[in-house]
Amino acid sequence: MPRVCGLLLGWTLSGEQRKTCKRRTHTGKMSQGNGREISSLCQGVQILRPKPQSPLGRKDKMKIDKRDKIFSLLVRQRAEWTCEACHKKYPENSAGLHCSHLVSRRYQSTRHHPLAAAAHCFACHQRLGGNPLEFAEWIRNHLGPEKTEYLLAMKNTLRKRTQPEKEDLYQQLKAEYARMMELRKQGKRGRIEFRAFDEAVLERREKAARRT
Numbered sequence: 001m002p003r004v005c006g007l008l009l010g011w012t013l014s015g016e017q018r019k020t021c022k023r024r025t026h027t028g029k030m031s032q033g034n035g036r037e038i039s040s041l042c043q044g045v046q047i048l049r050p051k052p053q054s055p056l057g058r059k060d061k062m063k064i065d066k067r068d069k070i071f072s073l074l075v076r077q078r079a080e081w082t083c084e085a086c087h088k089k090y091p092e093n094s095a096g097l098h099c100s101h102l103v104s105r106r107y108q109s110t111r112h113h114p115l116a117a118a119a120h121c122f123a124c125h126q127r128l129g130g131n132p133l134e135f136a137e138w139i140r141n142h143l144g145p146e147k148t149e150y151l152l153a154m155k156n157t158l159r160k161r162t163q164p165e166k167e168d169l170y171q172q173l174k175a176e177y178a179r180m181m182e183l184r185k186q187g188k189r190g191r192i193e194f195r196a197f198d199e200a201v202l203e204r205r206e207k208a209a210r211r212t
């Protein structure tokens with residue numbers, strides 16, 4: 001069933017009688033004006049181009065914040081922009097390599113934990129995301145049984161982070177990324193690990209306690 005879009009603003013004429021809304025997902029009549037860009041509600045009928053879906057499905061769709069963005073960079077830079085499943089190499093900052101979450105991002109305690117994500121190319125992400133048994137086996141091989149158990153236990157220590165903690169987490173992730181990039185600049189190749197937030201905070205608190 002074709003649906004009328006009715007949501008998107010702005011039309012651009014692309015071709016003689018063809019009008020496409022700015023996202024280029026709809027085509028159809030313009031509600032007013034002719035042959036020039038106008039601003040109006042899209043009256044287009046949705047053409048069959050499904051929106052790209054997360055391989056993990058609808059359930060995993062949640063807002064991506066600045067921590068998630070830097071975490072994603074950390075995970076992919078850690079793997080030197082190489083898919084950790086098929087080992088295909090990607091250029092730096094390529095959108096073809098994903099930060100693949102081994103535990104749903106719903107769990108705050110593991111959401112930004114180094115063990116809880118890996119770099120996967122689009123194809124591997126799709127395949128593993130669509131095959132939970134294969135994914136579980138991959139994780140166990142990738143992390144080893146001990147770390148897998150640790151991750152599973154940690155996932156259930158769910159607690160909400162306070163706003164200062166969230167900011168602390170962001171600063172920590174940023175610092176780890178800067179450290180990683182510095183090592184790359186010095187010519188370090190291969191995998192570079194980064195530290196988990198809570199461990200880093202713990203360490204900092206212990207240091208402060210020793211000083212006083």
Ligand SMILES: [Zn+2]
Nearest residue numbers: 083086121124
């Ligand atoms: Zn791959």
